[in-house]
Amino acid sequence: MLLACPPVKPAPFEYHAPERLDEAAQLLAEHADEAKILAGGQSLIPMLALRLTSFPHLVDLGRVADLRGVEQANGSVRIKAMTTQAAIEKDASVGAAVPLLAKAIPLIGHFQIRNRGTVGGSIAHADPASELPAVALALDASIEVTGKGGTRTVAAADFFEGTWTTAMAEDEILSAVSFPTWSGTTGFGVEELARRHGDFAIAGVVAGVELDGSSVKRAAIALFGMDSTPVRxxxxEAAVTGTSGAAADLEAAGQAAVAELDPPTDIHGSSAYRKKVGAVLVARALTQALEEARRG
Ligand SMILES: Cc1cc2nc3c(=O)[nH]c(=O)nc-3n(C[C@H](O)[C@H](O)[C@H](O)COP(=O)(O)OP(=O)(O)OC[C@H]3O[C@@H](n4cnc5c(N)ncnc54)[C@H](O)[C@@H]3O)c2cc1C
Structure with missing residues (x-):
């Protein structure tokens, strides 16, 4: 019996390995929609190998030294795009400054994937079930995008436009992401449901709270896997702010979070199932965040 086997090698492409950001931007401008950026390759290479997509030119950012590293200043942590997810996972000072990154990154695939996968690649790829886009959205991150004409900054709230679609033009490069740090009595939580460890989430939630005495002064919540983009x-947030964060408050926040959503139905779960799970995950992520804040 003959079985149909999908191709496992990409269509031929010309490989470019610029060493400077302006050189990479120039290559993208030159080759327009025939070129694609290669970062950690953890999403792009499988898509090329299965021939779900193909591009005559790949522009590998791996040798652009100016795209790696972390800077902390002025109340935010600025992560350059090609910094790997594993590098952030291992960086205790980033974890202390932006605890949501430390909590969310270990849920991305497996360590082999995080060793190659980049922070910028995950956000640029904009998979609706990804953790980092939701962290960026919840924390009001600023996303720097560089093209031939220079760099502009896009608020995370304006960046994600649909599945694998962002506010970046085809010839622009995501160059860095700045995550604001929170001060005061704060706590953070990440909850997701996946079939197996390392799988993309069926539904997930990231949450942060700041307390004023025993009441919630500020809350930030984003869901993923629930729409074509992460959802704030x-x-x-409004439902839980000003409350003591009692169980009934958190349940009400969970219901409020999913009330207006119409999540997708797929082989992993129906829309109604995702809504039910989403509401529970919001309450759990808030519980986690509140417990952390109360511990001080
Ligand atoms: C088995 C498996 C499980 C996974 N599980 C998860 C998971 O649970 N959660 C999760 O979030 N991810 C998961 N991933 C994906 C992983 O996080 C990828 O690392 C990430 O989606 C893309 O990052 P990358 O650096 O590998 O980018 P690449 O694969 O190189 O690129 C992805 C896309 O983004 C574009 N791009 C990359 N960098 C830039 C940039 N700087 N500027 C502009 N465009 C850019 C590329 O052109 C391409 O279109 C999984 C991957 C695998 C293989």
Missing amino acids: ASSA
């Missing part, structure tokens, strides 16, 4: 749960 503003109504849930």
